[in-house]
Amino acid sequence: MTWWKNLVVYQIYPRSFQDSNGDGIGDIPGIIARLDYLQKLGINAVWLSPVYESPNDDNGYDISNYEAIHPEYGTMDDMDNLIAEAGKRNIRIIMDQVVNHTSDEHPWFQEAIRDKTSKYRDYYIWRDPVNGREPNDLKSAFGGSAWEYDEKSGQYYLHIFSRKQPDLNWENKEMRQDIYKMMNFWLDKGIGGFRMDVIDLLGKDPDQKITGNGPKLHDFLKEMHQKTFGNYDVMTVGESWVLTPETAPLFADEGRNELNMMFQFEHLMIDELPETSKWDLKKLDLIELKQVFNKWQTGIPDTTWNSLFWDNHDTPRIVSRYGNDKKYRVESAKMLAILLHLMKGTPYIYQGEEIGMTNLAINHISEVQDIESYRLYHEKLAQGWTEEQIIEAINTKGRDNARTPMQWADSAKGGFTTGTPWMKVNSNIQEINVEEALKDENSVFYTYQKLIQLRKEHTVVIDGAFKMLLLDHPEIFAYERQNSDTTWLIVANFSDQETKLSLSDKEQIVEVIISNSDKKAYNLKELNLSPYETFVVEK
Ligand code: TEU
Ligand code: CA
Secondary structure (H helix, E strand, C coil): CCHHHCCCEEEECHHHCCCCCCCCCCCHHHHHHCHHHHHHHCCCEEEECCCEECCCCCCCCCCCEEEEECCCCCCHHHHHHHHHHHHHCCCEEEEEECCCECCCCCHHHHHHHHCCCCHHHHHECEECCECCECCCCCECCCCCECEEEECCCCEEEECCCCCCCCEECCCCHHHHHHHHHHHHHHHCCCCCEEEECCHHHCCCEHHHCECCCCCCHHHHHHHHHHHCHHHCCCEEEEECCCCCCCCHHHHHEHHHCCCCEEECCHHHCCCECCCCCCCCECCCCHHHHHHHHHHHHHCCCCCECEEECCCCCCCCCHHHHCCCCCCCHHHHHHHHHHHHHCCCCEEEEECCHHHCCCCCCCCCHHHCCCHHHHHHHHHHHHCCCCHHHHHHHHHHHCCHHHHCCCCCCCCHHHCCCCCCCCCCCCHHHHCCCHHHHHHCCCCHHHHHHHHHHHHHHCHHHHHCEEEEECCCCCCEEEEEEECCCCEEEEEEECCCCCEEECCCCCCCEEEEEEECCCCCEEECCCEEECCCCEEEEEC
């Protein structure tokens, strides 16, 4: 079954979606209360970021009990209720699965650290010191060494993320069986599938300093498929920051019996200087962006399915990043939506993207919530960056940009919570909020709604071949989708300047399928596009 090719997924970051009890923290009853809104938008699956028990060192990506709901988010009954209520609205719940690491407060790790001879010791990755120091120079994704010393046993444990996120040892068979059992616990609840966190790290060989795509990775994924989701009609999507068109099919090609699709991030890494980090900024080059999409749309086998996304809980808001969040916020947000949703693959919308929510501007480190930005701040200060430079980097690329409370009404109190929100609310809430968006038939919301509808009504959106046009044009992003009976042309002026263009030798008037202008038709011979103007027509 490939039902997941036909739908659009909506990602919920529960902490910031909807609070129901006034503690300022989003929760599961809050999500249930907003299901009608999601149904109106038209999505048919929700990817729910972690709601499990967690000390929240990394906002839930550090799990201390995989089979319990964090009391902040509600109870297991609430969760069952969410699955059922969503099901009534034809929405399936995709659970976030973090199986590369647990929290250091997980009972397995607690046992492992308490008793060196416990069977749980080997559920994690321990090494003796080398010359009185860390076993090697592997770095944590959040800065500093990936090895943490445990005084009591005189050994180091591995943590690719924070030291409160010890890596699981996938070489240990019993550990793997325990994880599979836990995954089946969720599958038996009738969930719609899994989003697998940092899935490429499972086969790591830390002694060789191999983290991503290690030698046993695909054996583990095949085993996981066979023991868990392979036995259910669910969808799976894996996350990998180092994916290439060559490695994607290894995870997601139809015959592989591993995952259904992968998240790759190449299109979101081209505004940084090559071989540096996400904090070293570079201006977006549209031609480069088009090359990346072209590569992923045409450079992988037909049997490997793409996922499509601009935003998630780790990345800045796309309208602030590749669009224009000031004068042309609405136009550019619609442009970005149209360009992405009509490519080949399953689109994902991150909460708030559908109303064009923007980045957050902070002035001071005390306003930062995210562990990654917090660690960065101290690391860069030590390296001699000025405070201003760091705050600017955080405002541009920090993860908090995506994590501000959902803007439901013209004040947080009117929508997200009746209490004090757990994190800063964006100051543009009066102008950008769901209530306003629903009232305005020209809002970004209705463009997303229509795109979702088009996918349901026109197979060309799902199975049409992709052909990039005008690859070397510095302002235009244009492509075609074509199947046996239909050809769609998608054209965007990806710039804040007026742009003239001709796409036909003769007069050719074509009717609009969707656009961000009020024109009903376009003459392909003579196009005069205003900033960010985007249209789709049948040829
Ligand atoms: O993210 C994977 C990951 O590699 C991130 O650290 C990413 O590099 C960073 O967010 C970019 O700024 C996943 C989750 O999506 C993220 O929220 C978690 O922090 C991380 O795994 C650890 O579980
Ligand atoms: Ca709450």
